[in-house]
Amino acid sequence: MTITEKTAYLKGLLEGMAIDQTTNEGKLLAAIIDTLDDIALAVADLDDEVGAINDEMDMMEESLDAIDEALDDLEDALDAIDEDLDDMDDELEEIFEILDLEEDDDCDCDCDDCDDCDCCEDEDEELEDEDLYQLICPTCEEEIIIDEDVLAKGSMKCPACGEDLEFDLTDLVDEVEDED
Numbered sequence: 774m775t776i777t778e779k780t781a782y783l784k785g786l787l788e789g790m791a792i793d794q795t796t797n798e799g800k801l802l803a804a805i806i807d808t809l810d811d812i813a814l815a816v817a818d819l820d821d822e823v824g825a826i827n828d829e830m831d832m833m834e835e836s837l838d839a840i841d842e843a844l845d846d847l848e849d850a851l852d853a854i855d856e857d858l859d860d861m862d863d864e865l866e867e868i869f870e871i872l873d874l875e876e877d878d879d880c881d882c883d884c885d886d887c888d889d890c891d892c893c894e895d896e897d898e899e900l901e902d903e904d905l906y907q908l909i910c911p912t913c914e915e916e917i918i919i920d921e922d923v924l925a926k927g928s929m930k931c932p933a934c935g936e937d938l939e940f941d942l943t944d945l946v947d948e949v950e951d952e953d
Contacts, residue, residue: 912936
């Protein structure tokens, strides 16, 4: 029997016993039973809310379990990928050993910081035989070294910032003619 059913039974007893509700004792018993009925209804509402909360918590627990399983699967997949990458790295090292190739991280043939490699030796030897001119880009202040061929073209783009650089050789020609 629920608490609301018990208070309904007490109300029925009060009415069935023919207690005079105009007397002080009758008024007291009626007020007590009405209060018990209100309390019973409030407890029943709370029981319903607790049941709904428990249902939601069960659903959340199921969702968390599913998320946990998905994360475990993802972790397993990432571990497998990591192992595959390690295997591939080992295989590449073996291939480099077989081909007797060295991995050279210092030189990517960009030739800016190419002090230790010999990829540009031929270029360096060619440049030693030519007259070279040093310029400074007015935009980015990068130092640029050019040869006579580039100077003769009259213009170029700065390799650092892309600014168009033009060379006016008329003053140099005039100076050479004045010296003659």
